[in-house]
Amino acid sequence: MMRRSLWLKIISAAVLFGAWQIAGMIPVSYAFPTFFDSMGALARMAADGTLLIAYVETLRPLVVGVLISAFFGIGLGLWIGLSRKFDWLFSPIFIVMQAAPLAALIPLLVMAYGIGLTSKVFVVCIMAMPVIVLNTAGAVRNTPASLKEMGRSFLASDTAIILRIVIPAASPVIFSGLRLGISAGFIGAVLAELKITPTGVGDIITYSRSIADYPAMYAAIFSIILLAVLFLNFLERLEVYLFEGNVRGYASD
Amino acid sequence: MVMPQIKEAVDTAALPETDNAVVARSVSKTYGDVEALKNLTLEFPRGQLTSLLGPSGCGKTTLLKIIAGLLKPTSGEIEVNGKPVTGPGPDRAFVFQDFALMPWATVLRNVAFGLELRGVARSEREAIAEKYIADVGLKGFENSYPHQLSGGMRQRVGLARALSVDADVLLMDEPFSAVDEQTRRKFQEDLLNLVQHENKTFIFVTHSIEEAVYVSDQIAILLPRPSRVSEIIRPTDLRHKNTDTLRRDPEYLDIVDSIWASLRSYVE
Numbered sequence: 001m002m003r004r005s006l007w008l009k010i011i012s013a014a015v016l017f018g019a020w021q022i023a024g025m026i027p028v029s030y031a032f033p034t035f036f037d038s039m040g041a042l043a044r045m046a047a048d049g050t051l052l053i054a055y056v057e058t059l060r061p062l063v064v065g066v067l068i069s070a071f072f073g074i075g076l077g078l079w080i081g082l083s084r085k086f087d088w089l090f091s092p093i094f095i096v097m098q099a100a101p102l103a104a105l106i107p108l109l110v111m112a113y114g115i116g117l118t119s120k121v122f123v124v125c126i127m128a129m130p131v132i133v134l135n136t137a138g139a140v141r142n143t144p145a146s147l148k149e150m151g152r153s154f155l156a157s158d159t160a161i162i163l164r165i166v167i168p169a170a171s172p173v174i175f176s177g178l179r180l181g182i183s184a185g186f187i188g189a190v191l192a193e194l195k196i197t198p199t200g201v202g203d204i205i206t207y208s209r210s211i212a213d214y215p216a217m218y219a220a221i222f223s224i225i226l227l228a229v230l231f232l233n234f235l236e237r238l239e240v241y242l243f244e245g246n247v248r249g250y251a252s253d
Numbered sequence: 254m255v256m257p258q259i260k261e262a263v264d265t266a267a268l269p270e271t272d273n274a275v276v277a278r279s280v281s282k283t284y285g286d287v288e289a290l291k292n293l294t295l296e297f298p299r300g301q302l303t304s305l306l307g308p309s310g311c312g313k314t315t316l317l318k319i320i321a322g323l324l325k326p327t328s329g330e331i332e333v334n335g336k337p338v339t340g341p342g343p344d345r346a347f348v349f350q351d352f353a354l355m356p357w358a359t360v361l362r363n364v365a366f367g368l369e370l371r372g373v374a375r376s377e378r379e380a381i382a383e384k385y386i387a388d389v390g391l392k393g394f395e396n397s398y399p400h401q402l403s404g405g406m407r408q409r410v411g412l413a414r415a416l417s418v419d420a421d422v423l424l425m426d427e428p429f430s431a432v433d434e435q436t437r438r439k440f441q442e443d444l445l446n447l448v449q450h451e452n453k454t455f456i457f458v459t460h461s462i463e464e465a466v467y468v469s470d471q472i473a474i475l476l477p478r479p480s481r482v483s484e485i486i487r488p489t490d491l492r493h494k495n496t497d498t499l500r501r502d503p504e505y506l507d508i509v510d511s512i513w514a515s516l517r518s519y520v521e
Binding site: 144146147149150151152153154155156160164165168169171243244245246 | 318321322323341342343345346347349350351353355356357358359366367369370371398399400414418
């Protein structure tokens with residue numbers, strides 16, 4: 001119905017990669033490889049296992065951070081959205097978190113939590129959580145009053161109103177918060193590996209750059225973008241599966 | 254079924270203690286300094302349709318929500334089947350002006366939602382819901398979502414939801430005001446059938462004089478600031494007449510005119 005044709009996607013990808021290839025061939029910079037060189041490097045790293053080992057390392061803070069952000073983010077957002085007091089108490093924290101210059105704060109995190117997993121998880125959470133919390137809270141606060149009244153008049157308990165009316169009604173905005181938050185989490189994971197200790201994908205990027213192996217560097221960047229896109233697609237499938245009637249055609253399919 | 258109820262309607266004026274499904278006793282409601290309702294007393298005979306009619310801001314929706322238990326009166330009380338109202342109850346069901354359908358749920362789940370909240374087993378509540386979906390003329394749309402339906406069809410879903418919980422009293426808050434004129438006329442005819450065949454008490458808020466006269470057994474005219482019942486009209490004779498020719502019946506037109514005459518000075 002609202003699905004764009006496969007052809008459109010293929011053409012769009014071909015145009016983008018074609019432009020990349022041409023820009024690499026000119027070249028716009030000696031540090032900018034062609035598309036095929038980068039894909040070659042990607043295939044090589046995938047084949048010799050470098051990429052796999054790197055992702056095992058990178059995914060750990062990413063997955064832990066994203067899970068914490070999603071779980072506590074939605075929970076806190078619900079709480080803030082339902083209670084004026086908690087809105088007053090917690091909202092400022094997340095607004096500050098969202099505006100904070102994270103790269104400048106990383107040394108503080110390292111001093112407090114060392115260079116291990118904890119600091120990296122923190123970086124992912126600081127990136128991902130505010131938008132999830134603030135979106136959820138806003139959506140919950142704006143639940144249509146007549147839907148809540150409908151629930152009450154049909155004898156719903158307070159819990160039933162939250163679970164069966166407030167959360168589903170807020171779900172489109174909660175999911176858009178999740179999408180934005182998780183994309184930011186991906187950025188945070190790589191940022192942590194570039195700024196704290198070079199491990200995983202961040203290590204490939206740093207190392208390749210230092211030895212001027214630009215195809216490998218761009219291959220690593222490309223792979224993390226690809227992973228993020230695939231994950232966001234999965235998230236959208238999940239949303240359609242859970243709340244089908246809320247969906248009236250989406251940006252990506 | 255129908256005729257005796259109409260005869261009773263004539264009697265209720267003489268015998269105040271006849272069978273009233275809902276009674277409002279000196280109900281007042283204030284919002285801060287604003288008096289929305291003042292000392293309002295009104296009886297709603299069982300099995301009949303009572304309209305609350307008045308200019309906007311006269312507190313008719315407030316009264317309906319107090320009867321529903323969604324709002325608490327500042328003073329006074331509401332009795333439903335002789336018991337005082339303390340909150341929403343299984344004896345009342347509400348039809349909303351803006352339909353209040355859950356966009357993420359199918360027609361079937363929306364209609365069954367009242368039963369779902371009461372913990373009725375899935376197969377049972379879906380069987381009941383399917384029956385009422387067919388009754389309101391939406392057979393075949395069970396698995397559609399609200400955004401795929403027209404405004405009129407959405408309100409039919411809202412009506413089916415209210416019917417499926419089998420409450421004694423149906424509270425309708427300007428249910429037809431958000432649908433187009435032709436659908437509205439069809440709705441009014443369907444509503445008359447419903448009042449005849451379902452043994453329920455209907456309380457119907459409207460701002461349309463024609464609509465009130467067309468469907469009501471009893472019309473309570475509310476005047477604003479602060480709201481009180483200024484007049485109760487029982488167009489009893491109209492209920493015996495053929496609904497097809499009702500809209501050009503002289504008596505119908507006279508009643509519409511006289512209501513307008515008493516309301517016009519309050520409409521700015």
